[in-house]
Amino acid sequence: MKWMKWFLVLAVGMGVALSTVGCSDDDDDDGNPLVGTWRATTFNGQAIDPGVSVVVSFRSDGTASTTYSIGGETDTSVGTWSADGGTLTVTSEGDTDSAAYSISGNTLTISSSDGTFTLKKQ
Numbered sequence: 001m002k003w004m005k006w007f008l009v010l011a012v013g014m015g016v017a018l019s020t021v022g023c024s025d026d027d028d029d030d031g032n033p034l035v036g037t038w039r040a041t042t043f044n045g046q047a048i049d050p051g052v053s054v055v056v057s058f059r060s061d062g063t064a065s066t067t068y069s070i071g072g073e074t075d076t077s078v079g080t081w082s083a084d085g086g087t088l089t090v091t092s093e094g095d096t097d098s099a100a101y102s103i104s105g106n107t108l109t110i111s112s113s114d115g116t117f118t119l120k121k122q
Helices: 002-012
Strands: 036-043 052-058 062-069 074-084 088-093 095-104 107-112 115-121
Touching: none
Parallel strands: none
Antiparallel strands: 036 052, 036 115, 052 062, 062 074, 074 088, 088 095, 095 107, 107 115
């Protein structure tokens, strides 16, 4: 599952846990369309397996979180993010990874060398 590698990197690179995202004033989009909560729907045009759930929350303060569930195992990872010129950069545990991204309406597309992910804004 090569695509999971990128999501795990993304997951580790995300910030504050989802439980703190829902009611915080930091959720204001601050003009950045990436800010918010996104659920992965496809990888390389194929639907995400029903046994897999990936939810990414980007916060306006540059922190984010990814909660993923695979085969009944759930984990939340944290880190930081930034976006510039169509490139999303995620830093976690000393590792920095970048990927191209685009947003159309409530759809976020992230493309890396591992593949293309589509996420829907929640």
